[in-house]
Amino acid sequence: MSTDTGTPASPPTPARRRRLLLAAAAAAVLAVLVTLGVVLGGDEEATSAPPDATATPTEAPAATPEPAVVPQLPTPEPTGPTEDVDEPPPSLPEVPLDAEGAVGDGVVVTLPAIEAIEGTGVGPGNIAGPALRVTVRIKNGTAEPVALGGVAVNLAHGPDRTPASPLDDPSRRPFATMVEPGQSAEGVYVFTVPADARDQVTIEVGYEAGAPLLQFTGPVA
Numbered sequence: 001m002s003t004d005t006g007t008p009a010s011p012p013t014p015a016r017r018r019r020l021l022l023a024a025a026a027a028a029v030l031a032v033l034v035t036l037g038v039v040l041g042g043d044e045e046a047t048s049a050p051p052d053a054t055a056t057p058t059e060a061p062a063a064t065p066e067p068a069v070v071p072q073l074p075t076p077e078p079t080g081p082t083e084d085v086d087e088p089p090p091s092l093p094e095v096p097l098d099a100e101g102a103v104g105d106g107v108v109v110t111l112p113a114i115e116a117i118e119g120t121g122v123g124p125g126n127i128a129g130p131a132l133r134v135t136v137r138i139k140n141g142t143a144e145p146v147a148l149g150g151v152a153v154n155l156a157h158g159p160d161r162t163p164a165s166p167l168d169d170p171s172r173r174p175f176a177t178m179v180e181p182g183q184s185a186e187g188v189y190v191f192t193v194p195a196d197a198r199d200q201v202t203i204e205v206g207y208e209a210g211a212p213l214l215q216f217t218g219p220v221a
Contacts, residue, residue: 106141
């Protein structure tokens with residue numbers, strides 16, 4: 001049997017114990033600094049990381065081009081006569097009240113009746129009194145239907161051809177339909193005309209807008 005003959009370890013001195021405590025404290029501080037450096041380094045890398053290369057860059061809006069300025073050219077002077085849209089249609093030569101008036105395209109106008117009546121005023125602006133009731137007949141001698149909605153009938157009296165006022169008498173029946181080829185249609189118009197102003201009466205008829213005006217003239221008993 002062997003017997004341990006080694007000398008027992010002596011306890012550390014106060015100075016050595018102090019050195020050991022200082023070394024342990026320094027090691028702890030160093031570990032804390034290393035850990036703090038790693039954390040701060042990771043945050044800095046995350047902050048300074050480059051943007052994702054796959055992200056789609058935002059394109060700047062395209063600039064709107066400025067509209068081209070077109071120079072104003074001078075208005076050329078007319079080189080020929082110009083047509084006046086306000087000019088009335090031409091009037092055909094006068095015919096007697098009981099004659100036929102031909103436009104020249106197959107349309108023929110007659111006045112089958114001119115009657116002296118005591119007109120009745122209907123509606124505002126109409127005054128009852130002596131009047132003439134004129135029946136106008138239009139015969140369509142063309143190959144196509146003729147619309148009569150635009151027929152115009154006027155009456156004037158006296159040597160100076162004073163216009164007579166139309167009267168909205170109940171017997172008035174203006175044209176408003178069409179007349180077929182070879183057929184005739186009639187319209188009735190009433191005008192205020194004093195009894196002493198009928199020695200010379202002129203009646204104008206235009207069967208459509210722009211058509212020549214047919215003129216019938218003569219005395220009315």
